[in-house]
Amino acid sequence: MAISHRDQEDGVRSGAATLRTRAAQADARADRRLAIAIDDFFLSDDGRLDDxxxxxxxxxxxxxxxxxxxxxxxxxxxxxxxxxxxxxxxxxxxxxxxxxxxxxxxxxxxxxxxxxxxxxxxxxxxxxxSPDRADQPSMLARLSQYPDHVVATNAVALLAAEGRRREPGAxxxxxxxxxxxxxxxxxxxxxxxxxxxxxxxxxxxxxxxxxxxxxxxxxxSERLEASAMRLAAALDPRAEELAPLLLESLADRRLSLFIALLGHALGLDFADARDVVLDPDADRLWLVLRALELDRIAIARIGLALSDADPRRDVERFADALDGIASVPATEARSAIAPLLLHPDYRAALLALARGARA
Structure with missing residues (x-):
């Protein structure tokens, strides 16, 4: 079939219009990429995600x-x-x-x-x-054989939840x-x-x-976090039992149980306790540990374990501050962390107001 001169002109115009549209979109994409690159350059290391x-x-x-x-x-x-x-x-x-x-x-x-x-x-x-513990069953494995059925059941549930979390999408x-x-x-x-x-x-x-x-x-209720909190509640450690359990959970690399034990002891939900533990500055964590009356040795072991695992933490700064941390009276520490123990929705509202005032 013959192609008319008008058809050719229409095709050229259509092609030119498409090209102009694509070029305009390319400009917009380039502009967005530049804006993102500028934002990324000026982000402080404190807020930037590592690879x-x-x-x-x-x-x-x-x-x-x-x-x-x-x-x-x-x-x-x-x-x-x-x-x-x-x-x-x-x-x-x-x-x-x-x-x-x-x-x-x-x-x-x-x-x-x-x-x-x-x-x-x-x-x-x-x-x-450490090598002297290498031949022992893991903490959760031992708790799964605990005489208290509630503790044993919840230890098994946490083991299962950790397995599911390790295989997302499975x-x-x-x-x-x-x-x-x-x-x-x-x-x-x-x-x-x-x-x-x-x-x-x-x-x-x-x-x-x-x-x-x-x-x-x-x-x-089957979430890893919920399982950890139930096990912490089942263990319900007395004041003198808390430090050994916290240290053992870190030695066993059961950070979820470490967080849950802190949350249970303070009356915090898992997410808030996790925020305290994951904060690389750790000022709130040291106050929390003193509020729970952990001594200098326990705080030192916890701080060193977390510093070894997290390159964002300054181990020398922690070592220099350790004597000061350990000297904070428990009553003073409890007073200092009182805002952390407010109702989560109330705290969120206060943060929203503060954010709005800064804007």
């Missing part, structure tokens, strides 16, 4: 979204096949879509994931047990707090709907039913 944490965070987020997407795809796919609805696109796509629109920049979600990844990395980097659980799990489920369902070529009422209903199924199946 190891960045990689761990990317793997964690990918595993969580992938787990949810796989479950929703599977159930929605069965419903659509039975109802004659459109098929979902074959390749996983929810994470890219959620990142592109900025939904996963959610402070609660990212705060939880950063805390989890930092906890895992710190736990894995803790010093290995099962059907996200191990997230319920509210964050629900939020992520609905985001993934919406991303799947948004990317479908033929969005219909049938598709909407199938995705909504699949999301509700994932929400209903989530059991927050």
């Amino acid at each position: 190891q944490l960045r990689d761990g965070l990317a793997q964690s987020l990918s595993g969580l979204v992938g787990t949810i997407e796989a479950a929703i795809r599977a159930h929605a796919g069965r419903l659509l096949a039975a109802r004659g609805g459109p098929a979902l696109a074959g390749a996983p796509l929810a994470l890219d879509r959620l990142v592109a629109v900025g939904l996963v920049r959610d402070s609660e979600l990212m705060g939880e994931l950063i805390g989890r990844v930092r906890q895992t990395q710190l736990s894995e980097a803790l010093p290995v047990e 099962g059907t659980r996200t191990d997230l707090p319920a509210e964050l799990h629900h939020r992520l489920v609905w985001w993934v369902a919406a991303a799947l709907r948004d990317s479908a070529p033929d969005a219909t009422d049938t598709l909407d209903r199938a995705l909504a039913e699949a999301a509700l199924r994932s929400v209903a199946a989530h059991d927050e």
Whole structure:
């Protein structure tokens, strides 16, 4: 078929318009990249993610979204096949879509994931047990054989939860707090709907039913953090028993139990206790340990173990400050950490007000 001169001109104009659009988009992309590079350059080291944490965070987020997407795809796919609805696109796509629109920049979600990844990395980097303990069963293995059935049951549950956490995406659980799990489920369902070529009422209903199924199946009590807190409550150590248990949990590289024991002793939830332990400045941690009446030797051993595992911590600064830390009276330490023990929602509101005043 002959191509007219008008057709050629239309094609040229169309091609030129497409080229101009792509060039404009390229300019915008370059501008965004430059803005990000400038922001990154001026970030203080205190706030910057190192490469190891960045990689761990990317793997964690990918595993969580992938787990949810796989479950929703599977159930929605069965419903659509039975109802004659459109098929979902074959390749996983929810994470890219959620990142592109900025939904996963959610402070609660990212705060939880950063805390989890930092906890895992710190736990894995803790010093290995000394040779004289190498032939002993691990702390949780011993507790799983404890005469007290409640302690033994919860030790087994924590072992199982740690195993699940080490293999993200291997099962059907996200191990997230319920509210964050629900939020992520609905985001993934919406991303799947948004990317479908033929969005219909049938598709909407199938995705909504699949999301509700994932929400209903989530059991927050099986989370690693919940399991650790239950074991700490079952152990319920007396004041003189707390320091040996804290030291043993670090020697056994059970950072989750170390955090839970502190949280239980103070009446803090796991997330708040984790923030105290993971803070590389550790000023709150030293006050917490003194408020719980740990002595100089116990504080020194805890500080050295954490410093060995976390390159952000200044071991020389800790050594210089140790005598001062140990000399803080327990009553004074308890008074100093009183704001930490306020209701979490109240503390969050106070922080929000302070943030608004600084803006």
